[in-house]
Amino acid sequence: MAERILVVEDELAIRTIVEYALRDAGFAVLSASRGDDALAMMDDGAIDLVILDIMLPGIDGLEVCKRIRADRSVPIIMLSARSEELDKVLGLELGADDYVTKPFSPRELVSRVKANLRRAGLEPERGVVTTIGELEIDASARTVRRSGEEVPVTYSEFEILHKLASSPRRVYTREELMNHLWKGSFFGDLRSVDVHVRHLRQKIEKTPSKPVLIRTVRGVGYSFGGEGAAG
Numbered sequence: 001m002a003e004r005i006l007v008v009e010d011e012l013a014i015r016t017i018v019e020y021a022l023r024d025a026g027f028a029v030l031s032a033s034r035g036d037d038a039l040a041m042m043d044d045g046a047i048d049l050v051i052l053d054i055m056l057p058g059i060d061g062l063e064v065c066k067r068i069r070a071d072r073s074v075p076i077i078m079l080s081a082r083s084e085e086l087d088k089v090l091g092l093e094l095g096a097d098d099y100v101t102k103p104f105s106p107r108e109l110v111s112r113v114k115a116n117l118r119r120a121g122l123e124p125e126r127g128v129v130t131t132i133g134e135l136e137i138d139a140s141a142r143t144v145r146r147s148g149e150e151v152p153v154t155y156s157e158f159e160i161l162h163k164l165a166s167s168p169r170r171v172y173t174r175e176e177l178m179n180h181l182w183k184g185s186f187f188g189d190l191r192s193v194d195v196h197v198r199h200l201r202q203k204i205e206k207t208p209s210k211p212v213l214i215r216t217v218r219g220v221g222y223s224f225g226g227e228g229a230a231g
């Protein structure tokens with residue numbers, strides 16, 4: 001059965017192009033032009049993935065995302081006109097899985113939809129608990145604890161932290177981390193690695209401005225512990 005994609009966008013021209021591209025790729029497409037309509041449609045039926053524009057009449061896309069996330073783990077791809085919104089979009093407060101900056105090609109969007117669906121369908125890793133100092137990373141429960149207290153992390157933050165911590169002191173490039181995150185199908189913006197790492201540091205480091213757990217290795221990438229430069 002075709003996976004059901006909900007497209008939420010008030011600009012008719014963009015919505016039409018997106019709908020067409022998704023149907024052409026074999027998806028069942030539902031669409032809404034308003035945030036409140038989108039929320040009602042989420043309640044009505046099984047939606048496998050949401051494409052959500054930020055600028056919407058009524059309830060805007062950021063608020064819609066937050067409300068969907070409050071009780072559902074369905075993948076959400078945000079459409080954004082400005083890359084400065086990236087920080088907000090990928091943050092935990094919102095919990096979107098991915099974003100595409102306008103203008104985008106329909107083909108790129110369809111690829112991102114497929115990558116997100118594939119990722120959402122993967123079995124959680126069976127698991128080990130990694131303990132490093134006060135930090136505890138449970139791969140099967142997908143939880144992170146610091147001094148026994150659970151630290152809420154997003155899917156992407158967990159994947160990056162787990163990858164880094166599974167090989168302490170090994171330096172990972174941004175490309176390696178994104179390829180891990182996207183199971184080899186990554187072709188978006190490498191800066192999102194930095195955003196995820198910044199959010200992670202705020203959650204797990206004692207002094208986020210002087211990180212000792214996730215180190216920056218200048219000109220290369222990141223490592224868990226090791227001799228990298230701070231910041």
Ligand code: CA
Nearest residue numbers: 010011053055
């Ligand atoms: Ca719009």
